[in-house]
Amino acid sequence: MVGALAAVTGVPALAACSSAPPDRPSPPPPIVNASPAPGRALSAADWPTYGHDARRSGAARGVPAPASLRVAWRRHLDGVVYGQPLVIGGVIVAGTEGGSVYALNARNGTVLWRTHIARPVALTDLPCGDIGPLGITGTPVYDPATGLVFAVAETTGGTHLLAGVSLATGRVKVRREVEPPRGTPIATQQRPALTLHAGRVYVAFGGLDGDCADYVGAVVSVATTGLGPLAGYSVPTSRQGGIWATGGPVVVGDRLLVSVGNGAPGSSYDGSDSVIALSAGLRRLDLFAPSTWARENTNDLDLGSMTPAVAGGYVFIAGKSGTGHVLRTGHLGGIGGEVARLANLCAGFGTAAVSGAVVYVPCHDGGIRQVIIGADGTPRAGWTAQAASAHGSPVTGGGAVWVVDYDGGVLYALGAVNGAVLARADVGTAPHFAAPSLSGSHAYVGTLDGVVAVAGA
Numbered sequence: 001m002v003g004a005l006a007a008v009t010g011v012p013a014l015a016a017c018s019s020a021p022p023d024r025p026s027p028p029p030p031i032v033n034a035s036p037a038p039g040r041a042l043s044a045a046d047w048p049t050y051g052h053d054a055r056r057s058g059a060a061r062g063v064p065a066p067a068s069l070r071v072a073w074r075r076h077l078d079g080v081v082y083g084q085p086l087v088i089g090g091v092i093v094a095g096t097e098g099g100s101v102y103a104l105n106a107r108n109g110t111v112l113w114r115t116h117i118a119r120p121v122a123l124t125d126l127p128c129g130d131i132g133p134l135g136i137t138g139t140p141v142y143d144p145a146t147g148l149v150f151a152v153a154e155t156t157g158g159t160h161l162l163a164g165v166s167l168a169t170g171r172v173k174v175r176r177e178v179e180p181p182r183g184t185p186i187a188t189q190q191r192p193a194l195t196l197h198a199g200r201v202y203v204a205f206g207g208l209d210g211d212c213a214d215y216v217g218a219v220v221s222v223a224t225t226g227l228g229p230l231a232g233y234s235v236p237t238s239r240q241g242g243i244w245a246t247g248g249p250v251v252v253g254d255r256l257l258v259s260v261g262n263g264a265p266g267s268s269y270d271g272s273d274s275v276i277a278l279s280a281g282l283r284r285l286d287l288f289a290p291s292t293w294a295r296e297n298t299n300d301l302d303l304g305s306m307t308p309a310v311a312g313g314y315v316f317i318a319g320k321s322g323t324g325h326v327l328r329t330g331h332l333g334g335i336g337g338e339v340a341r342l343a344n345l346c347a348g349f350g351t352a353a354v355s356g357a358v359v360y361v362p363c364h365d366g367g368i369r370q371v372i373i374g375a376d377g378t379p380r381a382g383w384t385a386q387a388a389s390a391h392g393s394p395v396t397g398g399g400a401v402w403v404v405d406y407d408g409g410v411l412y413a414l415g416a417v418n419g420a421v422l423a424r425a426d427v428g429t430a431p432h433f434a435a436p437s438l439s440g441s442h443a444y445v446g447t448l449d450g451v452v453a454v455a456g457a
Contacts, residue, residue, distance in 0.1 A: 031175040032226035039147020039167060040089050047087040047437040048142040050193030051351060052395070054251035055310050058353030058360075060438035063397030066413035069425035069456040072442065073109035074449070077102055079120070081446030082131070082431045083139030083193065086149070087439040088167060094451050095136030095151045101165050102451075106442070109453060113170030117163045118155035125156070127187050128210030138248065139193035141201065146224050148173055150194055150201045158186030162201065162222060174226035180205045180218035181232040187213035192307075193248030197256065198280050199224055200231075202249045204258060206242025206304070217241040217260055217272075217304075219249060219282055233282040237263030237270035246393060246433045247307030247351035252329050254280055259317060261304025262297040269293060273302040275317050275332055288317075288327050291336030296321055306348035309359045311373045314339065316359045318348035324361070326377045339377035345369060350393035350433035353401065355416070358382070360394045360401050362433070367391050368403055370419065383419035387412045393435035398457055402443055406430035411445055411454055427452040 042048055044061045051058045079098030086093040091112065092104040099120040103112040123132020131137060140151035148164035155161055164174030179185055188205050195202040200221045207215040217235040222228070235241030241263040249256040255277045263272025273293045277286035289303075296302050296319075303319030310329060318324040324342035327333055346363030353360040359371045367390050370382030385403070390412045392404035400413040400422055409430065413423045428447045436443045436454075443454045 030177070030226060031172055033146065033148070033164060033173040036146035036148070036225055039144045042144050043089070045087070045439050046089065047439055048144070049086070049196065050084050050139040050247055054195060054197060056247040056250050056307055056351055058351070058395035059355055060395060060397035062440065063438050063457050064441055065398045066400050066423045067456045069411065069413065069423045069454050071425060071427065072453040072455040074452050075104055075109035075111070077450035079133065079135055080431055080448050081451055082137045083446060084435045085437045085444040085446055085451055086140060086142055087437055087444065088142050091167065092444055092451060093140060093142065093149050093167070094446060095140050097131060097133055097135040097137065099135035099153045099155065101136070101140065101149060101151050101163070103167065103170060104451060106439070106453070109451070115165050115170045115172060117151065117153040118161050121154050121156055121158065126208060128212035129189070129208035134189070137189065137191045141194040141196045142167065143196050143224050145199070148224065152178065152190045152194065152203055154190060158184070160185060160188070160190050162203065164224065164226065174224070176222060176226045178203050178220050178222055178230065180216065180220060181234045182218065183215040184213055187215040189244070191244045192246060195249040195251060195256065197251050200280070202256060204243040204248055206244030206261060207240060211240055215240065215242065217243040219243060219258060219278060221282060231282045233278055233284065235260055235263065235271050237272050239264050241270070241272040242304055244304060245307040245351065246435070250308050250310060252310055255285060256280070257308045257315065259303045259306060259308055259319070262300055262302040265298050267294070269335060273297050273304070275303060275308050275315060275327060277332060286332045287334060288325070288332035288337060289335045290325065293335065307351040309352040309354050311354050311357050311359050314373050314377050316352070316371065316373060316379065318345050318361055320347045322347050324371060324379055326373060326379050328377070340379055342371065342379040342381060345371070345381060351435065353394040353396045355396050360396070362391055362393045364391055368394050368401060368414065368419065385414050385419040387414065387421050392430070393433050395436055395438055397438040402436050402438060404430050404434045404436060404445055406432060406434040411436060411443060423456065425454045427454060
């Protein structure tokens with residue numbers, strides 16, 4: 001950290017079996033928070049996790065209608081910010097590919113503290129991929145019960161390191177390795193947002209861009225104290241089946257939903273190209289896969305590119321094939337068992353926003369599409385955003401849909417009724433699938449340079 005706190009270096013010991021290379025240096029013992037103290041309680045203005053809440057609705061309360069938007073401040077950090085900035089009590093929290101967690105003053109962007117979790121992995125040390133250096137990619141999560149911000153950093157040698165950092169001081173209270181049960185760590189990427197549920201942190205894993213080497217999609221969990229054994233689930237495929245959509249595990253009741261990418265080609269179904277429901281203990285309870293899973297696996301047209309969207313009693317998913325599927329939350333339907341389909345919608349990449357029965361789908365090939373889910377589960381396509389290049393992951397607030405054109409570097413506020421552009425602000429180029437956070441009259445966006453605050457909401 002800068003200021004009164006020293007940087008945290010080194011890598012913690014693994015609490016479960018690892019397939020790490022034998023020449024990796026022996027790490028120091030893990031840090032655990034055996035007696036956690038309660039943290040700051042959440043308010044309506046806070047944004048403590050990806051998509052605002054554990055259902056990933058993306059819906060902010062108390063946001064005024066958008067007026068003329070302007071950049072309030074920009075803060076250069078030590079790496080790209082892929083994750084959604086968190087907002088807790090007037091503090092912005094962001095993780096960087098430089099391997100650091102920052103706390104910023106929400107009013108002016110002043111750095112309150114910086115904690116360096118681990119040295120990131122150089123792109124040249126990865127078997128493939130498109131992020132370099134590779135540090136913290138998944139959106140962190142704040143736990144009000146312990147006052148800790150949890151983030152996972154990837155570090156030299158391929159280790160995945162969970163750190164619990166005090167929001168108040170920036171000090172590391174929990175530090176522990178969290179490796180997927182199968183595959184090679186250096187070929188496994190932690191891209192999805194972290195999820196907090198029932199006193200545990202859930203961490204999902206996929207592969208690097210290029211789907212190279214040996215990885216298998218997985219979800220791992222650990223107690224927020226850092227104590228006790230890891231729990232883990234691996235997709236029952238021989239290879240791939242990545243869990244990489246940006247929103248991370250979605251909590252519905254006591255179940256967690258994730259989407260899974262394509263697995264090993266073959267005639268026997270292997271659990272990939274699916275939406276699955278996991279128990280809190282990470283046992284698979286339910287599954288949906290398209291009847292066309294074999295063709296989709298062969299052609300990389302799986303469901304894994306989009307986070308499941310929960311709209312009332314239904315789940316909506318639209319993967320790379322362009323077909324939208326409606327599932328029942330309590331019974332996903334197995335292979336080919338969807339309630340209804342919406343053909344020729346779009347390839348969904350990222351995480352949708354949800355308002356009641358309306359889903360705002362991030363379309364990789366043409367901006368935001370509105371989908372209305374009927375009472376019987378029948379989906380109907382609504383408007384297409386007039387800003388066709390705005391294909392980041394949307395959020396809602398103040399009667400608007402907020403979305404980033406990440407390549408063009410523009411934040412748009414779209415009319416929720418018709419998708420018309422209400423206001424826009426130049427924020428600078430952002431990473432793929434970037435999603436803004438809303439709090440009060442401001443939006444916060446992670447960019448290739450750091451964090452930008454936009455006023456006028």
